[in-house]
Amino acid sequence: MIDQQSLWDAEAARNYDTPGEGAFAEGVLGPAVRVLAELAGEGQAVEFAIGTGRVAIPLAEAGVDVSGIELSHAMVARLREKADERRIPVVQGDMTTTSAGTGFTLAYLVYNTIANLLTQDEQVECFRNAARHLAPGGRFVIELWVPQLRALAPGRGGTVEVSQPGYLLVDTYDPLHQQVISHHVRFGPDLADGREARIERTPHRYIWPSELDLMARLAGFEREHRWADWNRTEFTADSPSHVTVYRLAAPSM
Known part of the structure; x- marks a missing residue:
């Protein structure tokens, strides 16, 4: 849960x-x-x-x-x-x-x-x-x-949705259960806590x-x-x- x-x-x-x-x-x-x-x-x-x-x-x-x-x-x-x-x-x-x-x-x-x-x-x-x-x-x-399942290469379970300075969004798919996990990666010197990168994940049902x-x-x-x-x-x-x-x-x- x-x-x-x-x-x-x-x-x-x-x-x-x-x-x-x-x-x-x-x-x-x-x-x-x-x-x-x-x-x-x-x-x-x-x-x-x-x-x-x-x-x-x-x-x-x-x-x-x-x-x-x-x-x-x-x-x-x-x-x-x-x-x-x-x-x-x-x-x-x-x-x-x-x-x-x-x-x-x-x-x-x-x-x-x-x-x-x-x-x-x-x-x-x-x-x-x-x-x-x-x-x-x-x-x-x-x-x-x-859902952008056509963008999935054979044998690959994810797609890069956004790639820009300081931010990367990668979606990973479970087609059997229609589930997507969005991985939000923020990186660079602007992070307030001083870390080099921070990752957050949000689940979805497409x-x-x-x-x-x-x-x-x-x-x-x-x-x-x-x-x-x-x-x-x-x-x-x-x-x-x-x-x-x-x-x-x-x-x-």
């Missing part, structure tokens, strides 16, 4: 925030916020795994009433340094069962975070929990990477797009859109990730 609180601790929360760079760059964050604001309309939004507020804070600044669910105490503490409970209310707990209310027009789960749920059953329950939060016709948006669609159907959703990115680029067989919009079907009369 993985201790999620230890995995997403104060150091992870601190390293997650990179204002103006990486996932916080305007070219990355801006299109996401614009799409989510459009989908929320005049209603309320709930973010599953709200983290430190990377998306929720600018979405609230765009005029959307945002609530959140977050498991990590450290992530919530970091969020509270930037936005108080009145501005962005957060319920601490697991996104498969925890409730932040009902009647939302939009639920969203971004940045590959559904893969942090390590079993298929948990991932299905996440969809069902999203359905419980939404009003009929409400939407659930997921941003997720496409999901094929078609499997994700079936999970959605089990929870009463219909797929409305699938794009390669937040700019609504066409999704193709070569797309490394996708943004998928599901709509909760209205109850039958």
Whole structure:
């Protein structure tokens, strides 16, 4: 059993925030916020795994009433340094069962975070929990990477995803169980503790797009859109990730 609180601790929360760079760059964050604001309309939004507020804070600044669910105490503490409970209310707990209310027009789960749920059953329950939060016709948006198994050389179990000064990301795959371990290696003289290198590992269960669609159907959703990115680029067989919009079907009369 993985201790999620230890995995997403104060150091992870601190390293997650990179204002103006990486996932916080305007070219990355801006299109996401614009799409989510459009989908929320005049209603309320709930973010599953709200983290430190990377998306929720600018979405609230765009005029959307945002609530959140977050498991990590450290992530919530970091969020509270930037936005108080009145501005962005957060319920601490697991996104498969925890409730932040009902009647939302939009639920969203971004940045590959559904893969942090390590079993298929948990991932299905996440969809069902999203359905419980939404009003009929409400939407659930997921941003997720496409497993790059074609990049695995014969006899090799891993891929180098990022190689840049001071940082190396290596993903190792277990195709039998659809498990990926991301190895984050940070190195160089800038490490605060003086070490030459530090390695962190995060586990994931990868999901094929078609499997994700079936999970959605089990929870009463219909797929409305699938794009390669937040700019609504066409999704193709070569797309490394996708943004998928599901709509909760209205109850039958």
